[in-house]
Amino acid sequence: MMLLSRLKPLDELVDQLQGFESVLILACNGCEESFGNASPDRLRYLRAEVEKQGKSVSDVISVDFLCERLLVKHWLQDADCRGDFDAILVVSCGIGVQVVSKESQYPVFPACDTVTMGGRFGQAWAKESCRECGQCILPYTGGICPLTACSKGLLNGPCGGSQDGRCEVFPETRECGWHLIYERLKATGRMHLLTGNPLVKDYSKSEPPEELVSLRTKILEEEIDTL
Amino acid sequence: MTIPEIVKKKGFAVTSELSPPKGVDCQKVLKLAEDMSCSVDAINVTDGQSAVMRLGSLPLCHLLMDHGVEPVLQLTCRDRNRIALQAELLNAYTLGIRNVLCLTGDHIALGDHPDAKQVYDLDSVSLLWAAQKLNQGHDMHENSLDGATDLCVGAVVNPSSTDIEPQMLKMKRKIKAGARFFQTQAVFDMSNIEPFVAAAREAKLPFLIGILLLKSAKMAQFVNKNVSGITVPDSLVTELEESKDPVQTGIEIAARTIREARSICEGVHIMTVGREDLVVEIARQAGLPA
Numbered sequence: 001m002m003l004l005s006r007l008k009p010l011d012e013l014v015d016q017l018q019g020f021e022s023v024l025i026l027a028c029n030g031c032e033e034s035f036g037n038a039s040p041d042r043l044r045y046l047r048a049e050v051e052k053q054g055k056s057v058s059d060v061i062s063v064d065f066l067c068e069r070l071l072v073k074h075w076l077q078d079a080d081c082r083g084d085f086d087a088i089l090v091v092s093c094g095i096g097v098q099v100v101s102k103e104s105q106y107p108v109f110p111a112c113d114t115v116t117m118g119g120r121f122g123q124a125w126a127k128e129s130c131r132e133c134g135q136c137i138l139p140y141t142g143g144i145c146p147l148t149a150c151s152k153g154l155l156n157g158p159c160g161g162s163q164d165g166r167c168e169v170f171p172e173t174r175e176c177g178w179h180l181i182y183e184r185l186k187a188t189g190r191m192h193l194l195t196g197n198p199l200v201k202d203y204s205k206s207e208p209p210e211e212l213v214s215l216r217t218k219i220l221e222e223e224i225d226t227l
Numbered sequence: 228m229t230i231p232e233i234v235k236k237k238g239f240a241v242t243s244e245l246s247p248p249k250g251v252d253c254q255k256v257l258k259l260a261e262d263m264s265c266s267v268d269a270i271n272v273t274d275g276q277s278a279v280m281r282l283g284s285l286p287l288c289h290l291l292m293d294h295g296v297e298p299v300l301q302l303t304c305r306d307r308n309r310i311a312l313q314a315e316l317l318n319a320y321t322l323g324i325r326n327v328l329c330l331t332g333d334h335i336a337l338g339d340h341p342d343a344k345q346v347y348d349l350d351s352v353s354l355l356w357a358a359q360k361l362n363q364g365h366d367m368h369e370n371s372l373d374g375a376t377d378l379c380v381g382a383v384v385n386p387s388s389t390d391i392e393p394q395m396l397k398m399k400r401k402i403k404a405g406a407r408f409f410q411t412q413a414v415f416d417m418s419n420i421e422p423f424v425a426a427a428r429e430a431k432l433p434f435l436i437g438i439l440l441l442k443s444a445k446m447a448q449f450v451n452k453n454v455s456g457i458t459v460p461d462s463l464v465t466e467l468e469e470s471k472d473p474v475q476t477g478i479e480i481a482a483r484t485i486r487e488a489r490s491i492c493e494g495v496h497i498m499t500v501g502r503e504d505l506v507v508e509i510a511r512q513a514g515l516p517a
Contacts (some may be wrong), residue, residue, distance in 0.1 A: 152331060156351075158397060162455070163388065166455075168334070198352045200356075
């Protein structure tokens, strides 16, 4: 599997970190590595942009595969103990952001928009938690994606049917995604996000950009050629 | 007349609802509407309720107007993208409809076409916001309209949910997005209603409490088991179980709940699910003016 993502526009990156003073940057060296978002150059650029906003960067950590919960847990144990930051900026696909959000007590923000899932398959198992919509809204939803966590994919809050935190459509098997989001935002002191302006998706962003697709194809083909 | 205008004029608004037929024969449903029109100020027309394919809400609303009945068009986001939703709002206004209730819509899995693709391009909040834009003379993309709408858009809230705070926050979001009245999911127990009524009052919006006719103990148990977000208290289930005439008891319960609601809010929305012929009797027993 190879999730492709691109860095969020700078104004979105800056906007989501408003109100936070110290940021831990956590970068994925998995699929992302090939596409440069977690390259040393790119991470230096991100660090500089965050610092330009008058925020400190407590650390920049690269982890192989942020979709691996155990690895993330290990890294976060150390970082969370130090506690020298109040927000985590994650450079990865939407899955990595959500794994970090699950494992950390701090608010977690995506540095990227995930645009496509495709490429190499058959190596990893993962619950579907990213729909590669190209317009990552995890900053507004407590690091939990409502497109996959809510059975209707609602963007602006729960439907009227959730009961005791369970989904009205699949109460036996699913938690209400918006209940999880609510709990997470409450725990991280960001409840104001639940009464914000309506979120509307821009579906024109869900089409993967041609340059990323051709780059991926090229890398995969070269890989096969060397075997 | 819009729901807020009705409340302003009469002090208390009474609405009920009808489902369009599964087919095109509207005679029966129009007769029901005519019969209940003496007891209600407006009638909601559902939009693919329970994700069951039926005649659309719009044509029936239009026919109701021809019969002198004020309709409330229900519009859900399940079956249409933002282009179709905005167009339907323009359609409604062009045909003289003024009240629109904006809903997300029941999940496809609950209906008679579980293999259909569900849309949810917008949801109830963003649909309210889109309608507000049309009222301001432009569409969601700020393109100017040749003639703006003046729709009165309402929203739903479920005060009976066990997850009260998320519901409350969503209500606030709906107010912010332009809701001008609220109709609630069925309420049997008024103990949690206060913060919702207060939020509506603070925004100066009419709040109509949902009243569901319980026709039998079996129905009450069915609701508790299968309708997520609605809870019929045990005391009412027992009352129905012990009754010799459960339908009559159900009417009494509904009338009692309406009387209770009259001292709390600006109106009620009566849902009788297939027994629309009983709406007049419920209103009579509740002491609502005919």
